[in-house]
Amino acid sequence: xxxxxxxxxxxxxxxxxxxxxxxxxxxxxxxxxxxxxxxxxxxxxxxxxxxxxxxxxxxxxxxxxxxxxxxxxxxxxxxxxxxxxxxxxxxx
Numbered sequence: 001x002x003x004x005x006x007x008x009x010x011x012x013x014x015x016x017x018x019x020x021x022x023x024x025x026x027x028x029x030x031x032x033x034x035x036x037x038x039x040x041x042x043x044x045x046x047x048x049x050x051x052x053x054x055x056x057x058x059x060x061x062x063x064x065x066x067x068x069x070x071x072x073x074x075x076x077x078x079x080x081x082x083x084x085x086x087x088x089x090x091x092x
Contacts, residue, residue, distance in 0.1 A: 002061075006083060008078050027042075034065050037056060
């Protein structure tokens with residue numbers, strides 16, 4: 001399995017409620033129908049950063065998703081310069 005983390009800040013003009021709505025849409029519409037998708041969760045840090053943790057059954061599934069267009073509403077409320085993605089391979 002592969003765990004993919006995406007850390008970011010919201011754009012200065014972003015409304016948190018709009019972000020949460022866009023995040024729910026990504027969860028229900030974007031990821032839920034992708035091959036190899038297992039689970040996704042979003043969390044907010046005490047310092048105002050956010051993290052999305054997505055679990056895939058393989059790196060190939062994550063790579064296939066990476067080539068697809070992201071949800072425009074979700075991307076529009078994120079500070080693109082703050083995005084940091086990492087991948088982790090599980091040991092079990």
